Amino acid sequence: xxxxxxxxxxxxxxxxxxxxxxxxxxxxxxxxxxxxxxxxxxxxxxxxxxxxxxxxxxxxxxxxxxxxxxxxxxxxxxxxxxxxxxxxxxxxxxxxxxxxxxxxxxxxxxxxxxxx
Amino acid sequence: xxxxxxxxxxxxxxxxxxxxxxxxxxxxxxxxxxxxxxxxxxxxxxxxxxxxxxxxxxxxxxxxxxxxxxxxxxxxxxxxxxxxxxxxxxxxxxxxxxxxxxxxxxxxxx
Numbered sequence: 001x002x003x004x005x006x007x008x009x010x011x012x013x014x015x016x017x018x019x020x021x022x023x024x025x026x027x028x029x030x031x032x033x034x035x036x037x038x039x040x041x042x043x044x045x046x047x048x049x050x051x052x053x054x055x056x057x058x059x060x061x062x063x064x065x066x067x068x069x070x071x072x073x074x075x076x077x078x079x080x081x082x083x084x085x086x087x088x089x090x091x092x093x094x095x096x097x098x099x100x101x102x103x104x105x106x107x108x109x110x111x112x113x114x115x116x
Numbered sequence: 117x118x119x120x121x122x123x124x125x126x127x128x129x130x131x132x133x134x135x136x137x138x139x140x141x142x143x144x145x146x147x148x149x150x151x152x153x154x155x156x157x158x159x160x161x162x163x164x165x166x167x168x169x170x171x172x173x174x175x176x177x178x179x180x181x182x183x184x185x186x187x188x189x190x191x192x193x194x195x196x197x198x199x200x201x202x203x204x205x206x207x208x209x210x211x212x213x214x215x216x217x218x219x220x221x222x223x224x225x226x
Contacts, residue, residue: 033213042204042218043159056213091158102147102166105214107158 002026004108006092012114013082021077021111025094032069033095033105038088046090049075077114082115088111122217129195129224137220139205140189145161146183149206149214150190157202163190193216196225 005024013019025032032047041116043060049069060066064082069075089112093105119142129135139148140156150162163172163183165188176199178191188205201220208214 017208035216043216045213045215048213059213093159102164103149103208103214104161104164105149105151107160109158114151 004092004094004106004109006090006108007112008028009109010112010114012116014116016081018078018080019113020071021079021092021113022094023075023077023108024095025073025075025092026096026106027043027073029094029096029106031095031097031103032075034075034095035091035093036078036088037091037110043091063084066081079113082113084115087113088116118145118209118212119213120199120205120215120217122203122205122220125220127216127220127222129192129199129222131196131224131226132194135192135195135222137190137192137203137205137222139184139190139217141188141205143186143207143208143209144183145207145209147208148181148188150188151204151206151216153202153204153219157200160182161204162203192222195222197224197226200224 030051032049035043047058047067064080067077089110091110093107095105121140124125148165152160153159163179168183170181181188202219206216206218
């Protein structure tokens with residue numbers, strides 16, 4: 001596809017269940033980000049993959065959160081034992097480093113996660 | 117830890133008036149980005165500012181960067197309803213993740 005694709009677009013789950021959120025970045029983009037946006041809040045950085053480098057996991061809020069990126073392309077964000085405070089829109093973005101270090105992010109439409 | 121602060125967080129504007137949004141950041145980075153988010157939509161890139169004194173303009177929006185003051189401004193000229201959205205600034209340091217401010221929600225009314 002032409003853009004960043006995320007699935008599912010909506011996910012309703014029960015407290016304590018595990019969820020997996022998927023992101024298909026733009027082909028050829030070397031960097032991939034996951035952010036979380038709670039209602040009326042800004043973007044909270046979660047994790048960053050850049051090429052073959054070790055991911056920057058500094059934004060993950062707890063050890064219940066993990067992410068992987070297979071083959072430098074598709075990424076999965078996993079939340080174990082979901083809690084109500086995990087309810088948010090999870091946004092994925094991919095980017096290509098351009099000249100002068102410019103990095104333009106292209107965002108997916110997000111996954112709205114609701115934990116009941 | 118890189119911090120990015122925007123103000124105001126909410127701005128109610130009248131059509132035809134001029135306004136400025138401010139973005140302060142805590143790093144020595146000279147790369148700053150502005151994004152727009154419409155309600156229920158994802159983010160869209162507006163401007164990339166890559167050096168001290170950089171100025172970019174598109175339509176009624178103009179962004180500038182002062183790396184010495186660690187400040188970027190987004191100036192809105194003669195606001196129109198179509199500009200109602202949330203605007204985010206974001207900063208990164210070389211090789212690290214892009215960190216966003218909390219966003220400024222603009223509401224333009226006649």
